[in-house]
Amino acid sequence: MNETSCQVLVLYYSKHGLTKKIAESIVKGLESEGVEALLRTVPEVSNNIDESALAVPKNGAPYVTLEELANCDGLALGSPTHFGNMSGAMKHFWDTTSGLWLKGSLIDKPACAFTSSSSLHGGQETTLISMMMPLIHHGMIFMGVPYSVAELHKTTTGGTPYGASAVAADKKTKLSHEEEEIAISQGKRLATIAKQLKTNSGK
Template sequence: MNKANVLVLYYSQHGITKALAESIMLGAEKAGADVCLRTVPRVSATIEAVEDSVPESGAPYVTHEDLIQCHALALGSPTHFGNMAAAMKHFLDTTSSLWLKGALIDKPAGVFTSSSSLHGGQESTLLSMMLPLLHHGMAIIGVPYAEPGLHQTSDGGTPYGPSALSRDGKSTLSNDEKSIAIAFGKRLAQHAIKSRNNS
């Protein structure tokens, strides 16, 4: 069996999107994949990276090579006015060279997000994050309703991808949010492994 490398790429400001990323990583590892956890630097108001090239702590910053080497991608960002954060959009806007080469075509990919209110634009953020992945020719993976957490959650969780609600500044996931994220990571990894074994 060919080992699959799943890239979990996220941007997090207060920790809950990072918690989703770590749960997705756990699910992908349970499915037998190697996982690469990466983030992007903050940007200034002029949309330029404003941090050192190596973060002080946490996941390293993503590179184009990470995208080329991965067999599947989980992409996560907090919700900013119903869209992804500028830092993630800024990074994705630098990937035209990968698009020209078709470097990401047919790789499984999915998205995840968080917001501070229940109707804070989670689903529109998830859908908007899919757009650049579709342009890259990636195969979008969501969360099927066979996942029990989708039927019982009163916090985050959507068929478009895992999500979390950071109500009152909470930075930990509810049991349903965590189970949905783990199930998503497992499903994404399984698709990557299957794709590797069929190639």
């Protein structure tokens, strides 16, 4: 990344693929505004974790590093709903970021969140709020989806003012038109704010 470019980290965990679809739509929005999108994920966690297996994921986006998080100009954070909360894998990653918190590495950088659930009332908004909390503790500027996004008024599945979302009912593998447009709009807004903040900071 050169000195004049703006790079936004799109960090997600996806078990069955729908949260990844939202991440990819956010990337579309970011790139349409001329921002470099860095798509990353986090490894699984379990009681029998094999540390040697964490270097490279089996497929999809690479695993994120703390350096990539520290150097980003903005962040889109995504996880499926696990009992109304972010996934254990994503929470585990944020529990490793104390060093960045001590340095203030993420202060005044813009951030947003996205999620998916298996049912319409499956805890999407509480999951988005759960992801908001560590970002606020890191001093980031959290942004949602404004009602100027027309699809937010029309959606009958996913999409909230707290962040882009999708409903994965009936083994759904694609986003609805409204879900995709809300995610793209969220990416565009994040790109616009990230560029403005970076320009104003003089970095």
